[in-house]
Amino acid sequence: MFAASPLLTHPIKRSGQPGQDTKGSATLRHLYLHIPFCHKICPYCSFHKHGLGGYDLDAFVTAMVRELEWASRHWNLQPHSIYFGGGTPTALTTSHLENLLLALHRHCDLSQLLEWSCEINPRTITAEKARCLSQHGVTRASLGVQAWDDSTLRTLGRDHSPAEALASFELLRQNGFAVLSLDLMFSVPGQSSEDWQYSLEQSLALRPDHLSAYNLNYEEDTEFFEQLRQGQCQLEPQRDADYFQLASSRLSNAGYEHYEISNYALPGKRSLHNQAYWRGSDYLGFGPGAFSTVGQWRWKNPSDTKLYSDAKTSPQSLAGDFEPIGPQQRRTEAFAMRLRTTDGLEANLIHPDQKPLLHSLEEDGLLRIEDGHIRLTLQGRPLVDSIALGLLG
Numbered sequence: 590m591f592a593a594s595p596l597l598t599h600p601i602k603r604s605g606q607p608g609q610d611t612k613g614s615a616t617l618r619h620l621y622l623h624i625p626f627c628h629k630i631c632p633y634c635s636f637h638k639h640g641l642g643g644y645d646l647d648a649f650v651t652a653m654v655r656e657l658e659w660a661s662r663h664w665n666l667q668p669h670s671i672y673f674g675g676g677t678p679t680a681l682t683t684s685h686l687e688n689l690l691l692a693l694h695r696h697c698d699l700s701q702l703l704e705w706s707c708e709i710n711p712r713t714i715t716a717e718k719a720r721c722l723s724q725h726g727v728t729r730a731s732l733g734v735q736a737w738d739d740s741t742l743r744t745l746g747r748d749h750s751p752a753e754a755l756a757s758f759e760l761l762r763q764n765g766f767a768v769l770s771l772d773l774m775f776s777v778p779g780q781s782s783e784d785w786q787y788s789l790e791q792s793l794a795l796r797p798d799h800l801s802a803y804n805l806n807y808e809e810d811t812e813f814f815e816q817l818r819q820g821q822c823q824l825e826p827q828r829d830a831d832y833f834q835l836a837s838s839r840l841s842n843a844g845y846e847h848y849e850i851s852n853y854a855l856p857g858k859r860s861l862h863n864q865a866y867w868r869g870s871d872y873l874g875f876g877p878g879a880f881s882t883v884g885q886w887r888w889k890n891p892s893d894t895k896l897y898s899d900a901k902t903s904p905q906s907l908a909g910d911f912e913p914i915g916p917q918q919r920r921t922e923a924f925a926m927r928l929r930t931t932d933g934l935e936a937n938l939i940h941p942d943q944k945p946l947l948h949s950l951e952e953d954g955l956l957r958i959e960d961g962h963i964r965l966t967l968q969g970r971p972l973v974d975s976i977a978l979g980l981l982g
């Protein structure tokens with residue numbers, strides 16, 4: 590967990606007060622902007638989010654623009670990828686979105702930009718917002734469909750119908766985004782195998798460039814977790830594995846590369862931003878609750894949107910929970926994340942003491958060792974977390 594740390598060595602604390610031109614030599618290639626507003630709260634969601642009521646969106650956007658301006662004085666912001674996530678970025682009005690997009694153009698050198706993503710909620714996207722995002726450089730739209738049948742959508746507490754999701758997808762397609770991605774969810778209580786297959790088929794009929802298929806997790810502090818605790822629903826590991834395999838084989842047969850446990854892409858359409866996380870690259874997060882990892886430090890902005898919006902200086906100067914992360918920790922994190930990908934993990938990173946376990950996992954058909962890399966098999970992928978833990982020793 591995060592702990593107070595010797596801030597004197599932290600780049601933010603060393604490099605002077607906001608307003609001074611104290612730009613250092615570090616170049617940041619991956620930026621994440623967290624927009625925490627949602628029209629309706631889904632019962633499974635553990636992200637930092639809340640409704641719009643009682644919040645001043647002007648103040649929020651002004652604070653985020655101030656944070657961007659401040660960061661541009663401290664680092665060279667020359668991103669390869671930018672990601673608008675949340676929450677629901679499209680819960681903002683068009684003019685608020687435009688202000689943020691323009692601020693990124695002002696405060697970053699976008700000459701090296703390869704991908705600019707925005708999460709989209711079918712209920713809140715409009716033709717005007719789609720046009721605004723596309724015209725200001727967003728290249729990748731990720732639509733939170735979750736399911737194509739009414740019953741699963743109702744269980745998930747989603748605020749859109751299948752017809753609205755379809756209309757949103759067509760709207761995004763008309764606006765010329767280079768990559769369209771769909772988010773789906775499986776192992777939802779009450780979701781039959783036929784329901785899951787139906788969602789996969791409906792998605793494939795649209796031929797999106799990218800698909801994310803997430804196994805429902807019961808995260809603490811969510812309504813679903815409480816239902817699980819009270820015995821109103823059960824964990825079903827066999828169903829998780831069956832639905833995972835159903836998705837993997839159907840999407841692979843349809844030409845999608847299963848390049849990470851939950852992610853599938855047509856050739857050349859993988860998410861650059863997510864791959865940067867999985868490789869353990871540095872990234873800078875903006876907005877309430879956003880994490881940043883730069884060099885030997887990780888820190889978190891306050892998870893309090895009002896405090897964030899009201900900050901008179903850069904909201905990042907309020908950041909707490911600084912955690913020093915040494916090379917060993919970064920290696921460990923990268924180790925677990927690389928095991929999630931089909932590129933795999935370099936076999937020489939395994940400590941000799943863990944070699945017997947490695948070979949027994951190989952004999953059990955859970956992983957393969959090839960070209961000096963460890964790659965999980967289809968059977969091993971749903972078990973990635975426990976396999977990573979075991980191999981780390």
Ligand code: SF4
Nearest residue numbers: 627630631634675676
């Ligand atoms: S719309 Fe997305 S971020 Fe908002 S509550 Fe639902 S899952 Fe969470």
